Amino acid sequence: MKNYSLSSSANAIERIPVFIISGFLGSGKTTLLNRLLSHAPKSAVIINEFGTTPIDQQLLREHKVPLSTLVGGCLCCQVRGSLTPLLKNLRMAWDSGDKPFERVIIETSGVANPEPVLDILLRERWIAKRYSLQGVITTVSAVMDEDYFDYFPEAQAACAWADTVVMTQTDLATDQQIERISARLDQLAPAATRLTAVQGELDHSALLNFPKKFRRLRDTELTDLPDHGFSSIALQLEHPIPWERIQKALEYLIVHYPKQLIRLKGMVYTPGQNQPLLVQGAAGRLYPATRLPVRTSDDGIGRLVIITQGGVKDLAEELMAQLRSNNL
Numbered sequence: 001m002k003n004y005s006l007s008s009s010a011n012a013i014e015r016i017p018v019f020i021i022s023g024f025l026g027s028g029k030t031t032l033l034n035r036l037l038s039h040a041p042k043s044a045v046i047i048n049e050f051g052t053t054p055i056d057q058q059l060l061r062e063h064k065v066p067l068s069t070l071v072g073g074c075l076c077c078q079v080r081g082s083l084t085p086l087l088k089n090l091r092m093a094w095d096s097g098d099k100p101f102e103r104v105i106i107e108t109s110g111v112a113n114p115e116p117v118l119d120i121l122l123r124e125r126w127i128a129k130r131y132s133l134q135g136v137i138t139t140v141s142a143v144m145d146e147d148y149f150d151y152f153p154e155a156q157a158a159c160a161w162a163d164t165v166v167m168t169q170t171d172l173a174t175d176q177q178i179e180r181i182s183a184r185l186d187q188l189a190p191a192a193t194r195l196t197a198v199q200g201e202l203d204h205s206a207l208l209n210f211p212k213k214f215r216r217l218r219d220t221e222l223t224d225l226p227d228h229g230f231s232s233i234a235l236q237l238e239h240p241i242p243w244e245r246i247q248k249a250l251e252y253l254i255v256h257y258p259k260q261l262i263r264l265k266g267m268v269y270t271p272g273q274n275q276p277l278l279v280q281g282a283a284g285r286l287y288p289a290t291r292l293p294v295r296t297s298d299d300g301i302g303r304l305v306i307i308t309q310g311g312v313k314d315l316a317e318e319l320m321a322q323l324r325s326n327n328l
Contacts, residue, residue, distance in 0.1 A: 015132035016094060017103040019208065020117055023139035024148060024155040025110030025263035025307060026282020028168035030056040032139055032197060033107055037063045039204040044090055044101040046070065046083070050109040053234040053303050055265045058278060058292060066090070066101060083120055084127060091130050104131065110263060110307070111230050113157040114138075135210035138162035138189070139197075142173035142181050145283050149184055151309075159188035163210055166195045166202065172285075230262070230307055233316050237302030240269040241323060243277060243289060249322035250279070250286055253306070253315070258284050260312050266304035267292070279304070 023029045030047075037043060037060065044066040047056050057069055068090075070082050083106075090104060108114060114136055121133045138158045148155045159165060165185055170178060185194070195202050246268055253261055264281040276298060277289040306315065 013129055015130055016091070016101075017134045018121060018131045019103060019105045019134050020114055020136045021105060021107045021139070022112065022114045022136055022158040022161070023110065024141075024144065024152065024158060026280070027110070027139040027141040027144065028166075028197070029107050029110070029139050030060070032137075032166060032168065033105065034060055034063075035197075035201060036105070036204055036207065037065060040103065040208065041065065042100075042102040044068075044104045046086060046104065046106045048107065048109045048112065049305075050111050050230065050232055050307060053305050055267060055303065055305055056107070058267050058276075062293065066093075083117065084124060087120075087127055087131065103134075108158075111152075111154050113154055114161045115157065118161065134208070135163035136161050137164045137166060137207065138192075139166050139168050140181060140185060141168050141283065142170045142178050143283055143285065144181060146180055146184060149188070156188055159185060159192075162189050162192045164193040164195060164207065165189050166197050166207070168197045170196055171198050229310055231310060231312070233306045233308070235266075235304045235306075235316055235319065237268055237304070237323075240271045240273075240300075241302070243268075243270045245323060246270075246279070247286065247289075249319055250281060252322050253319060254281060254284055254286060257308070257312060257315070260308045260310065261306065262309055263307040264304065266302065268302035268304065269300055274298075276302070 021029050021033055033045070037045070041063065042065075045060065046068045047060075048070045049056055053071070057067060060067060068086055070086070087104070090101075094101065106117060108117060118133065118136070120127060121131055122128055138161070140159065144155075149159075167178070167181065167185075173181075185192075193206075195206060250264060253264070262282070264279070264286075266279045267276045268279055269276055273291075274294050275291045276294075278292050279289050280287045304319075306319075308315065
């Protein structure tokens with residue numbers, strides 16, 4: 001008599017865990033990811049940046065991880081079609097050798113709706129058989145303009161799809177600001193696990209341990225999402241400029257365009273220094289600049305990216321004029 005095994009374990013495909021980090025512009029996604037990689041270094045990272053010039057990856061320069069960058073649009077719309085082949089390439093690299101990473105972390109752009117990324121991970125057969133979605137981590141800044149939740153549906157969507165919400169920048173916020181943001185999160189993400197990070201530090205084991213949840217798959221294909229209405233400007237600074245001059249120019253923009261200017265970031269060079277400065281600003285605030293370690297790939301050219309709500313006519317020219325006029 002022949003014996004037949006009903007076990008399918010021999011044919012089971014090992015699935016790679018996937019974590020999604022989402023959150024509105026300037027909420028601290030990359031800072032959180034930077035700290036997370038210190039505790040979970042065997043990770044492959046996919047970063048999506050809305051602008052055409054990649055800046056966020058500079059925060060991760062100390063980590064030796066497989067890093068892919070999708071620029072020039074959002075994963076939920078313009079560069080959505082690039083995610084599937086990228087995940088396929090990562091999987092083939094994982095299958096071909098010694099499994100160089102244990103998980104994949106996808107950081108969406110600050111204006112992305114996470115839903116289309118979930119759609120790819122859960123609905124596309126080849127991807128769904130080889131990757132296992134663990135959950136969505138959404139960062140929310142405690143100093144965020146509360147009106148952003150009403151102005152920008154992207155800020156609401158990031159919270160609505162969250163399994164875990166991490167409140168960031170609490171060290172910069174007042175008790176009243178924290179209470180107001182917490183109250184909005186009670187409305188937008190009532191079932192999400194709530195964590196607090198101070199300068200990106202928190203219990204990373206809690207961050208990566210998600211309770212099992214069921215996600216109902218949509219019955220129809222996800223239609224293209226409407227245009228966000230955001231614009232990005234990228235500038236190159238060919239020569240070193242004193243930080244005081246750059247600071248004054250950026251503060252000028254923040255003061256004169258408080259509603260239009262949503263996010264600014266960049267890496268700039270100052271005279272007499274080989275180490276570049278990481279520049280960041282959001283929510284009407286310019287954060288202290290941070291020196292980054294020198295890399296052999298550094299070319300000495302400064303880069304600034306500014307993201308606005310709608311187009312701001314002649315903004316690039318105005319910034320360059322400010323940089324030239326602020327002679328110290």
